[in-house]
Every structure is written in C-alpha cells, then in structure tokens.
Amino acid sequence: MNSNKIIAIALIGFILQGCAGGMNKQGSGTLIGGLAGGLLGSQFGKGSGALAATGVGVLAGALIGGQIGKTMDDTDRRILEMRSQQALETSPAGNSVEWRNPDNGHYGYVTPTKTYRADSGEYCREYTQVIVVGGKEEKAYGRACRKPDGQWQIIQ
Structure with missing residues (x-):
C-alpha cells in the first residue's frame, strides 16, 4: 500500500470519527498518529529492517498522535472540515x-x-x-x- 493511501485512510477515519462521534479524541489521534508513524517508519531500512522500522514508527506515531487527538475537540473538527471544503473549492x-x-x-x-x-x-x-x-x-x-x-x- 503506498504512503498516500495510508495517510488518506487516516484522514478518512479522522473525518468520519468527527461526524459520527464513535471514537474519543485520543483514540482518533492515536489511529492517525499510528498510521502516519508507520508510514514514516516504512521509509527506513530494507527487508525485515523496514518491517521493524514500520512497527517502531506505528508505536511512536500512536503515542504522539494520541496526545494531539486527545486535545482536538468537535469545534476543531468542524472548523477544519469547513476550511478544507473552502480550500479545495476556491484556493x-x-x-x-x-x-x-x-x-x-x-x-x-x-x-x-x-x-x-x-x-x-x-x-x-x-x-x-x-x-x-x-x-x-x-x-x-x-x-x-x-x-x-x-x-x-x-x-x-
């Protein structure tokens, strides 16, 4: 799976979570951070080393992303969605x-x-x-x- 797909999956999960309210802020941040960290980790090493780097990246990203997600609220997500629509439409x-x-x-x-x-x-x-x-x-x-x-x- 290429890196753009992984990041997009994380963004989709984040936006859907914001709409459905099914996961708490920290959970969604952990998901996004884990995916982003895994992506970053996968860029290092070769063979089994790349797999290990991906695993380390997932863990580190989940910890960092969980902290960011824990502090984002519904207002943050609504503003982000509105401005994203505006950027894509007019910028x-x-x-x-x-x-x-x-x-x-x-x-x-x-x-x-x-x-x-x-x-x-x-x-x-x-x-x-x-x-x-x-x-x-x-x-x-x-x-x-x-x-x-x-x-x-x-x-x-």
Missing part, C-alpha cells in the same frame, strides 16, 4: 487556507497542490494538510474529488 494550487479555533488556539493549513480531471469526469485535487495542537505538528497528504452536490469527498 489555487500552492495557496494555503488556514483554520484556527479561537477558543483553544489549535490551528492548521490545507493546501491544494494539484487539480486534475478523473476518468469519471469529476474534478479532483491533491492536497496537503497540517494540524498544530499544543505546538505539535502533524502533516498529511490526500486527494479529494468534487461531487455533483458541490462537496469535496476524500478519495485517498
């Missing part, structure tokens, strides 16, 4: 759209990086996302496509 490639929760100081950026037309005819965009909570930064990469109702849906 030129390379221009970041910031989100910020004035109540707790959490913030981040969504930056579309490439726009293209999928085989299905939908307009799609690649993007990067940065979330900063308590001075700790998490980065993710993904792709989203614009649905007929105008909403952007994460596809990877």
